[in-house]
Amino acid sequence: MRETITLTIDPEYAGDLKKGYPLVLRKAVTDADMARLEEGDIIEVVDHHKRFIGKGYHGNQNKGIGWVLSTKEDQELDQAFFTKKINKALALRKDFFNDDDTNAFRVFNGEGDGIGGLTIDYFDGYYMMSWYSAGIYSFREFVIEALTELTQFHALYEKKRFDTKGMYMEQDDFVAGTPGDFPIIIKENGINYAVDLNDGAMTGIFLDQRDVRRTIRDKYAAGTNMLNTFSYTGAFSVAAAIGGANKTTSVDLASRSLGKTIEQFSINGIDFEEQDIKVMDVFHYFKYAARHEMKFDLVVLDPPSFARTKKMTFSTAKDYPKLLKDAIAITEKKGFIVASTNNASFGMKKFKSFVDQAFKDTNTKYKIVEQFGLPKDFRATREFPEFNYLKVVFIQKLS
Template identity: 65%
Template sequence: MKKEMDLFVNAKHEKKFKNHYPLIHKDAVRNYSVLKQEGSIINLIDQNGQFIAKGYYGIQNKGIGWVLSHNKGEKIDFLFFKSRMETAIDRRNAFYKSEETNAFRIFNGEGDGIGGLTIDYFDGYYLINWYSEGVYSFKDQVIRALDELTDYKAIYEKKRFDTKGKYINDDDFVKGDRGEFPIIVKENGMNYAVYLNEGAMVGIFLDQRDVRSVIREKYALDKNVLNTFSYTGAFSIAAALGGANKTTSVDLAKRSKSKTIEQFSANGIDFELHDIVVMDVFDYFKYANRKKLTYDLVILDPPSFARSKKRTFSAAKDYPGLLKDAISVTEKNGVIVASTNNATFGMKKFKGFVEQAFNESGDKYKILEAYQLPVDFRTVQEYPEGNYLKVLFVEKIS
C-alpha cells in the first residue's frame, strides 16, 4: 500500500479544491517540501485540519499532481483504477460498435477521473500515454484493468515525463502480439496509417476527428486547399475525399512528404495529383504571395510552440501574425480553418486573435462554426483548461 501524506492547502486555494478543481499546483500547498517520491498518495487538508480530497504526487508541466477522489475512505488501489476505467469504456460503447470509426480515445485524463493518464484505441490496439512518473507508478493496476475489461491485440505505451517534458524513446511495446505497422485504421470511413512504435506521435491526432469530418462533408468540394503544418496530411486526405480539386500540404519536417504520400495511398488517392511541399510554412506564405497563389480553403493547425533555425513560434503571442499570413493567400469568400491546442488561453481570446488579424489586414470576416474536443475526449467543467482544442471556421468576406 502506498504511503499517504498530508498537504496543507493555502487558504486562497481551498475553495477551488472544494469545488472539485483537479490539478494540484505547487503554490497551492504550504508544505510541498515533504513530497519525495512520485506516486505518493496526497491528502489535501484545509486550514481547519479538515480533509478536502486525495490524489497523487506526479510532476508534469501542468502541476505537481492530480486529485483522484473527494472520498476520504476511498483507497487508491486496483479496484479504484478498474472502476474509473470501466466507466470510461462504457461511455465509449457507441464508438466500439461503430463500423465507420475504429480509432478513438477511451480514457481522457482528469475528464475520466485520473489526470495525467490517457488511453487511445486503434482497431484492437491500446496506447497508454503516461504524463508523469507519478502516474506511471500505477502501471500494474492500469494494465491489469485493461486485461480484465478488454480484449486486445496488444498494448503499447508512451512515456512523456522526462525532465524536459519530452518523450522517452524506448521500446513502446507492453504486452500482447506485436503489431505489424503501419496499421490502417478507419475514421468516419476514411483510412489513416498509424504507427504505435515510432516515437511520440503515431500519425494522426484523434482530437481533430470532428474537424476532418466537417471539412470533408461541407467545405472541400471543388476547392483549392492549403494545409499548413500538415504533419502526415490528415486534413488533406479529408479534403481530397470531400472532392477538393487539389490540396497543397506544407510542413517543415522532411518525413512529412513520405508520410503524406502513405496516407493518400491508404485511401486509394493518386498523390501525384496533389502538392506535398517540405518547407517552413512562413516561407511558403512569402512564396505564395510572390507567385500570387491563392486558396479557397486554408487550414492552420500549428503546434503550440515550435522552434526552427529561422524563428520561434508561440501560439499564445504569434497566432494573429500567422492568421494575417493566411488571410493574404485566401480568396474572397474563402474559408480559414484556424485551430490551436494551446491550453493557456480560451476560445474568447482565440476569437480575439481572429478579430485582431482581420482588423490589421483590413478585411472583414464571419465565423461560420466553432469546434472543441470531440465527445470521447471527455472533459469536466471544473477544469476548463482540459478542453484545450479550439477550432474556428472563418470566412473572408471582403
C-alpha cells in the first residue's frame, strides 16, 4: 500500500500549480516535507490554506520532486487510471499507426499525455518505455499491464533514465514478448533507419527530428555539399543523400558513429564510400575545414545540450553563438544552416537571439526561412512550455 503524503506548497509556486503547471518544484516544498517522502509515494499538494490543488506522485527529476497527475481529490492512481491515460494516447496516434511510410513514433509523451516522467516510443511493433525517476518506475507494472491489454506487441523494452544506485538491474532492456533480433529496420517518411532497443541509452535515431529530416530531404538537399555535425548515426546525412545531395560529410567524436553511419547508408542502398564520415571533434573539424578553405551549401548543427572532452566543455546555453560562428565561416553564400537544440532551459526567442548574435559578430546578413518545434506525436501542454524543448531554425546566409 502506497503512503499518501500531503505537501503544503509555498505561495510563490501554488498559483502556477493551480493553473495547470504539472511539475512540483523542489523549492516549492519544505525540507521537512521532503524528509517524509519516498520515491513512488502518492502526494496531495495543497496551498497554505490547506485547499486541495492536485494529486500525483513523488519522483525526483531534474528540478522537480514529483508530478501532479489529477486535480480530482478522489482520483485513485491505480491500474484503471494508467490504462485510461495510455488508451487515450494511443487513440490520438491513430493516424501514425495507419501511416504506410512511417512506423516509428512516440505514443506517450509524459505530461503531454497526462503522466509526467514516462515516455513510450513505438518501433514497428516494439514499444520502448522510458522512466525518468524511481518514483514513476514504481508504477511500472501498471504501464506494462496497460500495454499488454491495449496493444499487440512483438516485445516491450525499457530505458531507466535516472540514477539506479541500489536498484536491482536486469541484464538488458528487454521486458516482455519475443526479444527482437537487432538492429531492426524501421521506416520514417519512407526512409529506412536501423534501431537497437537493447544497446544502452540510445536507439540509433531521435524521433523528435522526423519533420526536420523530411524537410531537409524534400526542400534543401538537392545538389548540395552537406555537412552534418554531431552526426550520431548519420540520420540527417541519409535524408540529405536521398534528397539528392551531391555529397554528405558526417562528423562525430564517438568512434561507434562510423559503423552506425555506414549501416544507415547501406540499408538505404547508398554507397557509403561516396560519402565522407569523420570520427573527430566537431570544433577541430571546423578549424580543419576553414584551413582548407572548404565550403558547404547545407550545414546541420544539432549538438548535445552539454558535452565535455579532454580539452573543453560545451554548453548550448552559453556556447551556441560560437558554434554558429564556426558554421557561418564555412557556409557558402546563399547556403543554409539548420540550427537545432533540445536544451529546455531556454525558449525559441532566446535561441533566435543566439543566431542574431552570431551573425552580427561575423558581420553577416541572414534570414530565418523556417522553424520547427516538436512534431505532432510529441504532445506538450500550454501549461508546461519548457517541455516543448525542441527548437530548430533553417537559416539562409545572405552575405
